[in-house]
Amino acid sequence: MDLSVESVSRLLARTTALENEDPLVRDRILAKRRIALLFYESSTRTRTSFELAAKSLGADTTLVSSLSSSIEKGESLKDTGLTLRALGAEAIILRHSSSGAAWLLEAETRLPVINAGDGMHEHPTQALLDLRTILAHLRPGTAPVNAETLAGVTVSIVGDILHSRVARSNMLLLPRLGARVLLCGPKELLPELAAQAGPGIAIERDFEAAVRQSQAIMMLRIQAERLAGLQLDLEEYKTSYQLTGQRLAALAPTAIVMHPGPIIRGLEITAGVADGVQSTILEQITNGVAIRMAVVERALLAARQGGRA
């Protein structure tokens, strides 16, 4: 997440403009441009919303996933990227299980690469759509945004921070707009050094204390696939960190409740809270398509201007 506040502001403005655009006009913006979606991990939200975003700008998309491709036969990321480029791809949207994979693919292909999530590292478009969701609720009608837009706002990110690319992108992006980020979770999932990741980040181990201070609460899934042998007592985890209706009503009755998905109902969040009035989970998904339109457009029209989304 190395976007400047100005770039973020332009992207948000462009998101709104594209969303309001006549679909038939929008359809010509990237008419017949070729975009490859290269997915090494399974995904519902991100893949579909990137695909819908690219298509609604008129681009042709093709999906290559690690199963059902030569990746299964041992083809390297470099060779897969070069193959896609030779097939005419003008940009690649990459989801990969290794941190830094997007940088490698960009270096080897010299194509614009959009990071759709790399290992435990980052998920920049998720942070942008989360930001748009936060702004819609806490700063409605604010445009453009600047370094003070979220001054006074505390966002808690709760749960498996260590393995979460969503957490990293959000903790780097939100303070740039003035928000304070509280990280909350057990030591195994939230090392002390996380607070050094950037400015405006603090650790609050007490979940209820974090909730009480927050205007937005971002709950994360425990990433069983990345625990690497780490043993967690899930019952203990639920007791300490589950966002329940009771806790929410008592501690943060007006805060928004966010989750990047997939949610595990009954683990980090109760069904009642996930479906409740404070939940923005589905709104985040909708914002994803809009944000990704602006990001895809930026990648293809201004690919050589540097900066990545």
Next chain:
Amino acid sequence: MTVLAIRGGHLIDPSAGVDAPRDILLKDGRVAEIASPGKLKLPEGAEVLDATGLMVAPGLVDIHVHLREPGQGYKETIATGTAAAAAGGFTSVAAMPNTTPVNDTPDITRWMQSPERHASARVFPIAAATRASKGEVLNDYAALKSAGAVAVTDDGHPILKDSVMREVLAAAARVGLSVIQHAEDTRMTQGASMNLGPVSFRLGLRGMPPEAESNLVERDIRLITELRESRAHLHVAHTSTAAALAAVRQARRSGLRVTCEVAPHHFLLTEEHVGLYNTNAKMNPPLRSAADRDAMIEGILDGVVDAIATDHAPHATHEKEVEFEHAPNGITGLETALGLSLRWLHREWKMPLGRVLSLLSAQPAALLNLKGRGTLAVGSFADVVVFDPKAEWTYRATESKSKAKNTPFDGWTMLGKVRWTVSEGRVVYNAAQSEERVWIDAPPVGRELI
């Protein structure tokens, strides 16, 4: 064998206490005579190297290299690795046993030293401490030693079991071999690909805690203490953390035979150099924090560090062009060690030239008991590096003599350019004809020093 004279240069031989203009005569692979400028009587047909304005020093000794043979010739061969050594001023290299198969037999040990390998520098095999480096069954150290092994180690497969390590130390001590440990408690580093710290967190990479190194060094020192009577020698390879160095310092104060080496990348670079997943900044032990890096410099300056060793670890380009966590560990180092040491240790940190050279020659040679190496005393091997101490130059990985180009120092400014490297009396590197390949004869087994 030809007779070679090096005239007009400034001889610097720290172990002999020489630091003066001297001419030197090399004959039959040995140092035959050292004389004041112009006083050398040249025999008929002697070849003369004009070293006017240049430094003449003992050929450098690197006690930690990976030459990849047998078995991984696509990364490096003994010929290409030692050609890189010669280009970097090294005339003796100690080769790690993590080859394919692992060097755990006298046969492989001898094979590595065979003249058919076409080595340009003398290769001293370090044999595996245990069979196939599996940390279970000890190898036959006496047989390995008589085949030419100079130490034992399981290198990247550190010996974790106390009982096995104790046995290794005791058995090696009985035959007078050193035990080299790559100190890493691998139970703490599963899946990790860089140093554990704020940078690894930010990059989303699993980190190796510094304690994985220091805990094992402390364990080994405890074992050495128990074996004090046996005169066992523990050498800590590529020390990278302040805590491990502190443990070595403490052990030395207690009079234990514990030595250590530091690699140039660990006294120059930090975890920040990983940048955006630069696989040429990935090695094991990893680049550490700035505090650890500073501790390495301090240890070198105050003398607790016994040697600079490169951990030259060549890999094929395609192996490094992958996701960071999948890239193999290691960087090349033979051609950059002298230039980096002179530029930083000598020029920036004011370490006397003789002390820098000693860390790169006399001290490592003494550490592994390589007789007649790392010195230019009359009678020792005619291993010489002649270099211009003032020349600044830019290192280009593409021009490397190594098969591999995996270095984080590509494009770095070096100080001190090698003009000639002489190995056992033969010019194995000549900067003016650097394409030429020259190799040396069979190891001088049984030839006693004069």
